[in-house]
Amino acid sequence: MPRPVNGGARRPAGGTADDLRRNNLATLLTLVHRGGGLSRAELTRRTGLNRSTVGVCLAELVGLGLVVEGRPAASPGKGRPSAVITPSSSTVAVTVNPEVDAITVGLVSLGGQVIERWRIETAADLTAKKVVARSAAAINGLLTGRTLDVVGIGVAVPGQVRLSDGHVRDATHLRWQEEPLAAELGSATGLPVKAANAALLGMFGEVAFGAGRGVDDLVYLIGGASGIGGGVVSGGEVITGVSGYAGELGHTFVRTGGLACHCGATGCLEAEVTQQALLDAVALPAHQAERLDEALAAAGEDPEVLALVRHDLDLLGIAVRNAVNVFNPAMVVLGGFLASLYRNRPAGTDLGQDAIRADREALTVTTAELGPDQLLIGTAELAFADLLADPAADRAALRPAT
Secondary structure, three states: OOOOOOOOOOOOOOOOHHHHHHHHHHHHHHHHHHHOOEEHHHHHHHHOOOHHHHHHHHHHHHHOOOEEEEEEOOOOOOOOOOEEEEEOOOEEEEEEEEOOOEEEEEEEEOOOEEEEEEEEEOOOOOOHHHHHHHHHHHHHHHHOOOOOEEEEEEEEEOOEEEOOOOEEEEEHHHOEEEEOHHHHHHHHHOOOEEEEEHHHHHHHHHHHHOOOOOOOOEEEEEEEOOEEEEEEEEOOEEOOOOOOOOOOHHHOEOOOOOOEOOOOOEOEHHHHOOHHHHHHHOOOOHHHHHHHHHHHHHHOOOHHHHHHHHHHHHHHHHHHHHHHHHHOOOEEEEEEHHHHHHHOOOOOOOOOOOOOHHHHOOOEEEEOOOHHHHHHHHHHHHHHHHHHHOOOOOHHHOEEOO
16 A cells, blocks of 8 residues: 655665666656645655756657656746646546445546446356456446546455455455455456545545545544445554555444444444434435435424434444544544534534544544545545556556557
8 A cells, every 4th residue: 555645855865876866757747646636846845856857758758658747837927937747637546335225436647537437236146256357347437538648446345355455354334255346356357456445545535636645644434335434544644554454443342232334343433323224313324325415404393303413413422532642633534424424413413522622632533525525536646556556667567458
């Protein structure tokens, strides 16, 4: 899992001229990717490199087809306007997100722009082999007829995934254990595949392009059809744990004598607070979950809906309090149906109010900015990681879509 790049500071240089060149290319491409249209002058200022070096590196990135140099931006001051550099829209990553009710397959370009997404409805018995077969067919359909350079596939799994090889250890909602998902999808598509925990990837999207941009210490919680997950950034680094399983905030204990959880424990946040219960309360089908915000707002003061919202927020508040006390973040970001809950909270609700006073003094609780795109964009970041780390690597690794 790559480290979030919030500041755009120059990366440590290697020991040779080629190492230095590659580091400079990586720094510039990452800045353009995360920053959208940036002028040469702005890139020079942010990197601390001289104008000549920036010019040479940008020419190489243009030659590699990774950035585009557009018309100079209008300048309010004196001197010649500086050209604007934008990420190439033809360099893309494919994303796959299996859930208990559907597989979402997407196409995301450099710059975090979602080109297209397909939702494939599924039955309850969604095996890993079925995900591979249906995803491979959808990917072929997405790419056919497009002129694109495909860096690879990122897979967001609602479960514990070994980051080193994308092997799914446990995805309890899907009833998976020890599934070599990344390897099998790679064999089926001929593309490089990486996989990670879905919540971790949703967080990475928000750190790179959304509410967490520029925030070095945050806690992220997201709720979806397959439960609640989370992640933590501390000191600008994603906390992954020894094998990539850190951040299971959905399994925070919130209720004594509570409901049985898929993990085997009782009283976990994700067992007590569910998307399905909220959808049922406002009579929304699963495929319309993105309308939960408006449905909760429309329910207004309906006593049953209001009671469920208060119940869920009380338990979510316990999880937030524990996370704030443990990690002392500057921000808590809520995504998925948890964002809908928070945006429809009763007046006076403060999820951080029970945390230790010193821990909550600098705390902001907010909702994800990327909405339904956060998982696609964050999962694409996983697929783009190697390219961003070394743009000068063999471009033959990119597969042209046909």
